[in-house]
Amino acid sequence: MRDFVSSRARDIPPSGIRKFFDLLLSMEDVITLGVGEPDFNTPWTVSEAGIYAIEQGHTSYTSNKGLLLLRQLISRDIGKRFGVDYDPEGEILVTSGVSEGLDIALRAIIDPGDEVLVAQPCYVAYAPCATLAGGVSVPVPCDERHHFRLQPDILMERITNKSKALVMNFPNNPTGAVMQKSHLKEIGDIVIDHDLLLISDEVYSALTYEGSHTAIASLEGLRERTITLNGFSKAYSMTGWRVGYLCAPPSLCEAALKIHQYVMLCAPIMAQMAAIEALRNGEEDKNRMVREYLLRRNLFVEGLNRIGLPCHTPEGAFYAFPSVEKTGLDDITFAERLLAEQHVAVVPGSVFGGAGAGYLRCAYAVSREHLIEALKRMEAFIHGL
Amino acid sequence: MDEKDRILLQVLEENARIPLHEIAAMAQLSESEVEERIRELEKKKIIRKFTTVIDWERAGDGEVSAIIDLKVTPERDYGYDRIAERIARFRQVKSLRLMSGVYDLQLHVSAKNMHEIARFVSEQIAPIDHIRETATHIIMKTYKENGNLFYEREEGERLPLTF
Structure with a gap:
């Protein structure tokens, strides 16, 4: 039988990091900052x-x-x-x-x-x-x-x-x-x-x-x-x-x-x-959610900078993009080990193109309690390096 | 009251026990500035009290609660205030409001049992001068209190990783 998959489809790289994703699904007690969507229910x-x-x-x-x-x-x-x-x-x-x-x-x-x-x-x-x-x-x-x-x-x-x-x-x-x-x-x-x-x-x-x-x-x-x-x-x-x-x-x-x-x-x-x-x-609900994201951003970005992951202040969306350069690890190793050792999921920046290498995408579209717990675990991880 | 005060009030209303440094980070203030502002808000009586939302039903020693509507004849010079302030002093009255509509005052009353509520209404409230009519509604189940849901709900599941 011929290979029916077109060369165009074959040549497209699969989205992101399969291995990482499989590991994540097999684990319990994971705090995931890997989700690119709001955590609020639709109003x-x-x-x-x-x-x-x-x-x-x-x-x-x-x-x-x-x-x-x-x-x-x-x-x-x-x-x-x-x-x-x-x-x-x-x-x-x-x-x-x-x-x-x-x-x-x-x-x-x-x-x-x-x-x-x-x-x-x-x-x-x-x-x-x-x-x-x-x-x-x-x-x-x-x-x-x-x-x-x-x-x-x-x-x-x-x-x-x-x-x-x-x-x-x-x-x-x-x-x-x-x-x-x-x-x-x-x-x-x-x-x-x-x-x-x-x-x-x-x-x-x-x-x-x-x-x-x-x-x-x-x-x-x-x-x-x-x-x-x-x-x-x-x-x-x-x-x-x-x-x-x-x-x-x-x-x-x-x-x-x-x-x-x-x-x-x-x-x-x-x-x-x-x-x-x-x-x-929906305007009121929208404004309420945006305001909550702002509070989370302030809380989380301050925390990242405090624990030694320098992060520019993101002025929009719900992502923080800290640098891992100072830890001596590349972004993929950092993300894999952080998940394996501290059960926190973040997305390596290089998934988003070469320009993202050396950074992590952390979605702060999760509750403040989770953000604080994630920061604690990330701090413990960095200390253990 | 400015935007920072509003942030303080919002996060404190959700969780009165939130650590100071977390409030400070969210409002982009120093911890001492946060303390100062909270003191100021208390002084202005914008912050009335730091309290706890309790599901007494779940605690097992649930009290019986009722909403009691009152028709009141207002007093010359005082309107409803004097009579309302009098009713408010009863320990059993958890909240008291002047309402528009058919009834005038609305009380939220808690007591050990139904009997105590019945006695409270018939012996303490109904006989007060200027009260023309009462209507007592027993609260059968609380689904939401102060913005907090009292029932478990299954959350929709998000994929743990999306781009």
Whole structure:
């Protein structure tokens, strides 16, 4: 029999660290800081709206673009929060989470051999999705000296005549880095100068702790060359509902819609109805959760620095990204031994690209009690080295 | 009251026994600043008391609790205050509020048993001047108290590692 797996699928590296994951599953009494999703339940008012939708028999397909009311509310929400206008009729597409949005955005713009610049460290899906779309991903490292922000000069070095798009994600998973308006403007100028398209994953935008989030599409000259991805997962603790959205100028939105209608058809209707409730009545719950993340961040980052794992202050998302350099271990060894010896799970930074080597991603989306216990165990581990 | 005070109040309301250094880290203050602020909040009577939420039913020697609604004729010059302050002094009254709606005062009363509650209402409360009507509702089960759920709930399970 032939090997039926395509070379493209075969060549994609598996996500993360299988061995580590298997060990983790076999252990008890583990405190895991490895989870990239909120620990809060979906606000009850939102869940209740989803349940009601099912009870009322709203179990069908929706329009490919998503429910019009949801698109209208999304348009109003991003208009109010970021000062950027998108037409609910032709510029907003409801997706099955940002994951799908990323996939169809890349497929909508990539021709074979196009280079996709990816700001790293980053979420594990960007490079594989670019590859699957037929493109070539080109990492652009962001380092701690610059608070893990994308640097204009480093970006410039990686641009070639094959460069088509830049993918970036701020507030960032895994570093918690945030790009302020002035930083974004410098990047935006380069994007315009080199006639690039920008794919901006802003799913952590609600989790911005110092000042407010700037949507890069709100900067002059960028709206027409930006696909913004966002969603409900992180802001409203709705990861399992699979609902997000893509905003782009009409021609790009239309191209993404064509792919979306063939591969996804539509996001689940009950999740869309829950998302409507989130936008209507979820603000208070969202603010409460963001405030709790802020307290946890302060508690945890102070603790990391105290126990000898220097950590820059993450201004967004719910990740701390401390350096293990001073311990003399590399990030993978550190994470494996920390798990084996002290039963604390963190993710080695190198999982998120070479630029993450030497760091750990610690998600502080766990209770304060767990954070304090994790710090104790990490301190004991470091002392034992 | 500023943002830091609000953080202090929030974390203390959740857990009055939280270590000082944890509050300090969360509010990004020094420990002595936290102490100073807590003293100040106590002085202003914003912090009324540090207490404990207890599930007495579970403790086994549960008391009987009741909500008692009262219709009260307000007094000239005093409104409801004088009568409310009088009722509030009974040991059995855990909380007392002036309400909008059909009834005026609402009492949360605890006692050893149903009999004691009945006696308290009929002998102590009902005969007070200006009280026109009482309605007693026995609390049968508490599901949530002060923001704390009193029943076990299975948590949804998250994968231990996701990217």
